[in-house]
Amino acid sequence: MTSTTRAIQLGRKERPKRGSLLLLVPGIASVVLLGILPLFIVARNSFAVADNYGGITDGLTFDNYAKLLDPVYSKTLFYSLGLGVLNTVVCLVVGYITSYYIVSRPPNRQGFLLLLVIIPFWTDFLVRTFAWITILGSGGPIAGVLGVFGVAGFSLIPSNVAVVLGLLYSFLPTAIFPIYASMRSIDPSLKEAATDLGCGWWGVHRRVILPLTGPGILGAALLTFIPTMGVFVIPVLLGGGKDPLVGNLIVTLYTEFRNQPMGAAASMVLLLLMLISMVLVGLGLKRSSAKKGA
């Protein structure tokens, strides 16, 4: 009895601290080496001066950020923001409708439908994007059908429409999952109660299902908006690279212009935009949960 008590006390109070810290070393090391250190280097480089051969000299300047304000670059930033918002909105709308459809199926059917959503998600990003080139391009099925009706030379590649379609296709699964998860936990009798209390189709959604899916929608917005800003394959392949996104800009600055400090500055700006959007979503979640708890 006493020995057990002592063992418990040992476990609680006199736990050897050095040993447990040792166990944390791999985790801490990977976070520091793979996360914080590279981030620190990029942050440092964004204030450095580039030399003529693609290297970095020391120095501390805000020039790189100032240059980003140049219309050539700022246009890209705003275009990325705009496209990010557009893609997020489209993904949320389509994701909401899809999730609602899946949730209203019988449970054994839901798994199958989710699998249909997941399978393309597992396929390589590049392969999926090339598939869209085939579908929308001059030799694709749409062009073929239009050719029958005498419309020749149809091709949506490259075009902004193709970019939006490609982005929607890529990010739809990440929008569906959080929305589906929060929608599934809604008691089905709430829908019946709303109907019973006089709501039509639109009222049921606006007054009950949409507010209760709120946290899932915010999560989906975050998961869609942030990665969209960093995408660089889709605009090049489907949009012809005419209107680059921040992701493209960073790649170009690093590889073609060999201007590491500016690339780093663009990366930092992108990071900042992501942080801001995360904070905004966080505040939104807090408000909705405060509303729920108050």
Next chain:
Amino acid sequence: MNTQTTSTAASAVEIQGLSKEFAGHLAVHPLDLEIRENEFFSILGPSGCGKTTLMRMITGFETPSAGRVLLGGEDVTGVPTRNRDLNMLFQSYALFPHLTVFENVAFELRVRRVAKSEANRRTREALELVKLGHLGDRKPDQLSGGQRQRVALARAVVSGPKVVLLDEPLGALDQQLRKEMQYELKRMQREVGITFIYVTHDQEEALTMSDRIAVMSEGVVQQVAGPEDIYNKPETRFVAGFIGSCNLLDVTVPEGVEGDVVTVPLDGIGAVRGVLGETVTHERTGTLLLRPERIEVHRDGDGIEGTVETLTFLGEEWHLHLSVGGRLIKASLSSLVKERDLPGLATGDTLRLSWRPQDARIVVR
């Protein structure tokens, strides 16, 4: 107790030949039912008897396979739920978790665009009715089960519908609270003067609260009557067995018996007397129904001889199992009667059983 609703009372709900078929199986057989205005009407039956389906057809959540539903004399069979002048109290209460108690209760008034001041006044009144006026700002998850149930009720009656349907609303509450809520529900129903249709599998709930009860089994309404008649004058073997405790004895009604009181032979026991239920046609096998508390037991005198097999004390009364001619018959006697008339009663004692003929009913098997 309110069984004597005048015959002139208009009907709140009328069901005509309503039936529901699920994949070739009749969940509800074609049935007619009339529920009067201002009535506390219960639909009582075991799970799977079709009572929930029947209720869902009245609300419009389920489309009937055949028949009509009339609400206040108006055919609403094809009318969607939201346009039917009735509300439902869900088994899970189905309170909206993102809205406060006040917003939950005001929900329907807001959907139906009632002027704000009017809506607020009526919401407050409904909350007062269920004695929750002080909790309007709470969220449903901050309430106890009993409080949630009251909110759900306030939400169902706030718009003054013609009918409120209650789907086993007391199922989730503990025993003590259940008893309390039974009287509360009855009080509120009288206060608001709305027809309540109460769906339950709990016979005690139905007997306590209802003006009339419809007993259902396997998609068929077995009997519709007031609580006393349901208990004392069951028309089928199922009703007698489902409500309260009852001795069910197979009998054959001999040919040519006349009048109410008949003598029928009972295997191993001999001739017994009983009354014929309305549904019995002569010369048919039937069931003799005998409530345990209607059997009188004596040490000696007239009656059938039986041996006490078991003797169970339940506080206010004693339950006896008596072996009579190879059958086991249940009888019960109040503790007072046992102490006074049968002191020292023990298993193995031989007693005489008798009953008034009108307490033994013979119905179709």
